Amino acid sequence: TTRICVINPNTAAAMTELIAAAARAVAPPRTEIVAVTNPMGPESIESHYDEALAAPGLLSVITEMERTDPADGYLIACFGDPGLDAAREVATAPVIGIAEAAFHVASMLGRGFSVVTTLSRTIGRAADLVGHYGFSRQCRGIHATEIPVLDLETNPLTGSILTDACREALRTDGSDAIVLGCAGMADLTAEVGHAIGAPVIDGVAAGVGLLAGMAAMGLRTGTASGEFATPRTKLYTGLPTNFGLG
Numbered sequence: 031t032t033r034i035c036v037i038n039p040n041t042a043a044a045m046t047e048l049i050a051a052a053a054r055a056v057a058p059p060r061t062e063i064v065a066v067t068n069p070m071g072p073e074s075i076e077s078h079y080d081e082a083l084a085a086p087g088l089l090s091v092i093t094e095m096e097r098t099d100p101a102d103g104y105l106i107a108c109f110g111d112p113g114l115d116a117a118r119e120v121a122t123a124p125v126i127g128i129a130e131a132a133f134h135v136a137s138m139l140g141r142g143f144s145v146v147t148t149l150s151r152t153i154g155r156a157a158d159l160v161g162h163y164g165f166s167r168q169c170r171g172i173h174a175t176e177i178p179v180l181d182l183e184t185n186p187l188t189g190s191i192l193t194d195a196c197r198e199a200l201r202t203d204g205s206d207a208i209v210l211g212c213a214g215m216a217d218l219t220a221e222v223g224h225a226i227g228a229p230v231i232d233g234v235a236a237g238v239g240l241l242a243g244m245a246a247m248g249l250r251t252g253t254a255s256g257e258f259a260t261p262r263t264k265l266y267t268g269l270p271t272n273f274g275l276g
């Protein structure tokens with residue numbers, strides 16, 4: 031059995047359930063999805079501050095799993111891909127962020143894609159990730175719905191607001207596909223896709239598909255050498271006792 035650990039970097043357990051359902055919907059046979067909620071940090075991530083405070087707990091989840099029962103892949107299920115590079119240093123299996131995964135899949139579906147996300151203040155971070163992963167040519171635009179992360183589930187208008195924003199993004203950008211800019215939108219992927227008649231990619235599903243494929247290819251990173259090697263042993267002060275490298 032392949033085990034993929036899907037981590038919600040915020041502390042909202044209800045979002046973890048939604049993320050787990052999206053992951054299990056696409057997991058291939060004999061693939062177990064282990065869904066984990068961050069034990070420490072913000073209830074949602076929609077600022078640089080939130081992202082910084084989500085990383086420590088996220089990393090403790092990975093170091094703990096590596097110590098007890100290493101997974102065959104790790105998915106960081108938050109669109110800012112918080113802590114991704116640090117996670118790669120402590121994981122012995124591939125680690126992917128949902129933005130990274132969604133961009134890669136979207137780039138293979140046409141010439142260009144658009145991103146539709148939550149608050150406009152997160153657009154800059156998404157643009158940074160587009161550049162960092164090398165998709166500046168394929169990403170035609172990044173648009174905000176102005177729905178805060180935790181309101182996605184409670185606002186009855188989310189479905190229609192998101193569908194309208196995705197349809198408008200395709201039209202104005204001339205894109206071939208849409209990337210949803212929040213793990214919390216995962217349950218709306220099919221609805222939006224049917225409404226706008228274009229591929230809509232949720233990074234949770236994209237990440238599970240990629241990690242399952244990498245596991246099937248036997249791709250493990252081990253204790254990588256160079257940039258992503260295990261961090262040198264040192265004293266870390268003030269970390270909660272359950273940290274793996276402390």
Ligand SMILES: O=C(O)C[C@H]1NC(=O)NC1=O
Pocket residue numbers: 040073074075076107108109110147148149152179211212213214
């Ligand atoms: O960046 C965002 O707005 C979305 C991001 N925040 C969060 O708590 N989970 C996410 O996927």
